[in-house]
Amino acid sequence: MYLVIGATGNVGSQVVEQLLASGRKVRVFTRDASKVAHWGNRVEVAVGDLTSPETFAKAASGVEGIFLMNGALDGEVFRQLIASAKAEGNPRVVFLSTLFAGFENSPIGRLHKDKEDVIRASGLSGRFIRAGAFMTNAFQWIGSVCAEGVVYNATGAGKVAPVAPEDLAAVAVHALTDASLTSEVFEVTGGELLTVPEQVEILAKATGKPIRSVDVPTEAAVQGMIDAGTPAPVAAAVGQSFELVREGKTAVVKDTIRQVTGRPPKTFQSWAKEHAARFA
Ligand SMILES: NC(=O)c1ccc[n+]([C@@H]2O[C@H](COP(=O)([O-])OP(=O)(O)OC[C@H]3O[C@@H](n4cnc5c(N)ncnc54)[C@H](OP(=O)(O)O)[C@@H]3O)[C@@H](O)[C@H]2O)c1
Structure with a gap:
């Protein structure tokens, strides 16, 4: 069990x-x-x-x-x-x-x-x-995409390799059930480095509607989170993560999904197609 x-x-x-x-x-x-x-x-x-x-x-x-x-x-x-x-x-x-x-x-x-x-x-x-950053973080854009066709981007040209929750789950299930795995730490990312504007472009193609990415300073994003009810210390911590992305510190791709599951990671393009209706 x-x-x-x-x-x-x-x-x-x-x-x-x-x-x-x-x-x-x-x-x-x-x-x-x-x-x-x-x-x-x-x-x-x-x-x-x-x-x-x-x-x-x-x-x-x-x-x-x-x-x-x-x-x-x-x-x-x-x-x-x-x-x-x-x-x-x-x-x-x-x-x-x-x-x-x-x-x-x-x-x-x-x-x-x-x-x-x-x-x-x-x-x-x-x-x-x-x-690494979840593909599902894009769900946080649904409000502004539906209202204004805009994604507000506090991470500049910083890149992440977004990972699908089902791929994270696959690694987690192996970690839970496979006694032969010897690693204690599994660093798990998706397979392609993308900026937010690149993710937005992929999402726009998947939904068939124009979506723009608009750069905002980290402070504005932090204030937005606080206004939406996020406790200030948590919002500040997330803001610091945005800074690390902006500085290029998260531009890493790990091969863990393929190593553990034998399958390539899901692409952001596939994920966006599967969930396009939610951004309509
Ligand atoms: N987003 C990212 O990019 C990212 C990157 C790295 C790591 N993470 C980690 O992933 C976590 C989010 O994972 P997710 O997206 O799968 O979660 P999620 O979709 O946000 O769902 C949150 C889950 O936590 C449960 N939960 C919350 N508070 C609880 C409480 N007090 N008692 C029992 N259950 C509680 C909820 O269960 P019920 O409502 O059913 O009780 C729900 O199933 C983050 O907190 C972070 O630690 C996120």
């Missing part, structure tokens, strides 16, 4: 699908059971909240592996979660981390690296999926 945290999210939902497809038993963790009703009796449901460690401990009982995410969780609560997982058995923990965890000067990276270190210190077998 595998416990999937974030089972209703971009990556976790794909982890569930892929575990089920490989014949594994799955328990999904959610704050809202109605969000996992579509799986019916194909999964066990554990209703709980990561901020209530006792609900997590109950869900972790007797599982052989846990897919865990949510980097923003308070450090002490996270320590309790990991201690309770250990007390409930000896599951392998695959933690969705970020490429920024390998950076010295990234608050977002520190937030994830600290969690990785809690898992390392626990003595549990931990595997860390250090993900």
Whole structure:
């Protein structure tokens, strides 16, 4: 039995699908059971909240592996979660981390690296999926694309190699289930380096509608996040990530998806075609 945290999210939902497809038993963790009703009796449901460690401990009982995410969780609560997982058995923990965890000067990276270190210190077998920028981040553009045909870009000509959640999930499922893998850290990116204007061009072709990219300073993007309800320290941390992208620090392509799964990563073009209707 595998416990999937974030089972209703971009990556976790794909982890569930892929575990089920490989014949594994799955328990999904959610704050809202109605969000996992579509799986019916194909999964066990554990209703709980990561901020209530006792609900997590109950869900972790007797599982052989846990897919865990949510980097923003308070450090002490996270320590309790990991201690309770250990007390409930000896599951392998695959933690969705970020490429920024390998950076010295990234608050977002520190937030994830600290969690990785809690898992390392626990003595549990931990595997860390250090993900590059998700393709699904483009969903954040839906509002301005639909309203104005515009994507506001705070990362200038900086490049990332966007990765599809299903590819991240595929690596995570291998990390959960394949004892022969020896790596502890899996750095996972998509296969092609793209600026935001290049992603926007691909999206415009996929949707068949004109979309422009408009450069904005990082400060404006940070203020926009705060106005939309993001806590100021989180918005500031994300803003610092934008700066790292702008400075070219994230212009890296890793071959992990092909090495672990034997398949090439999904292209942004394919992803954009699959999801074009949402930008209409
Ligand atoms: N976006 C990127 O470019 C990027 C890059 C590297 C790493 N990451 C990591 O990926 C994470 C986002 O992954 P995602 O896009 O797959 O997630 P997502 O689609 O944003 O979904 C969030 C998930 O977290 C669950 N969740 C949130 N708070 C919870 C709580 N208190 N208790 C229990 N469950 C909770 C939600 O479950 P319910 O609502 O069902 O309870 C939901 O399934 C980030 O937080 C970051 O750590 C992101």
